Amino acid sequence: MPDAAVLKGTKDGYEIVVDENANVADVFASLRKLLNSLKTQTASTHPQTISFDVYTGMRLWSANDRSKIEKLFADYSDFSVHKITSDVITKEQSNQMLEQLSVHVVDKIIRNGQEERIQGDVLFLGKVHEGGKLLVSGNIYVLGDVKGIIQAGTPDFEDKMIIGDVHNAQQVRIGEQFEILDDTKREMNSGTVIYVNDLHVLDYGNVEDLKQINPKFFNQIGGVING
Known part of the structure; x- marks a missing residue:
């Protein structure tokens, strides 16, 4: 034996x-x-x-x-x-993986002092008041109104992105990198991409340049961007 x-x-x-x-x-x-x-x-x-x-x-x-x-x-x-x-893997681990891979549609109001944590990618349609926090482990696609703090890649994933207009936000974060927007007065639109560049600092681009910004993500979505 x-x-x-x-x-x-x-x-x-x-x-x-x-x-x-x-x-x-x-x-x-x-x-x-x-x-x-x-x-x-x-x-x-x-x-x-x-x-x-x-x-x-x-x-x-x-x-x-x-x-x-x-x-x-x-x-x-x-x-x-x-x-x-x-x-x-356990059922719990399986559920966590599925949650990480899914895109959550979030349409809610996050008020001052409130904190919303979500695993996976998020399509955000709601509103983050000043003093509120939206903390997401994946990418965030913003179609709502953000005046508080928004973070993709929680807690330390620097390969994630924020796509959309968040010029009214108090602060944007990706992984451990952050920027206070009140001090920058950046111009943005729905096609703005916020990401961490090769120097490990926040950078800004356009969705049309996604292939250069994040080739892996570009290929995942089929390599097509509709402007």
Whole structure:
């Protein structure tokens, strides 16, 4: 019967591959056997702690079982777990990914002191009052009225954009970059693109130049811009 846990070398270090079809007891017995063997082999050749990635294939281990794996490794002072990965995700993670990929149409009023946080891209049709905040993890397409603070790429994604007229905004942010618009008096229109340039500062362009501004996004939307 093959071992339920096998050591493999990768370009990034060491990986322990767990048989996704083996029962839990066999996996833990195989892990302990493997670690005992490695402890004997590496006692004099690796004075520092060796960190392993544990890969579980198409099997998603529970938080309790993952904790047991880490506790097993804790019995060996020379070894540690770097991360435990699989090819499957939880329902919660799946929902989060779908939310990130979707475009949310938001038509609401965000008043002074209020903060609206949204995952994914947003088509904004509402109004952000002065002192209100619209914080989005993806891109923002503005067709509404923004007089408060607007941020794309929350908290630190600098590859996102704000498209539209936000000249009345108090502040625009993309990732960790920001600009107070009260001090700039910039001219904008519905085709204005706000983005982070190669120097990691906010820059302004036109939607007609989107291919140069963000080639990846331009290709995602089919490479066509209708002016």
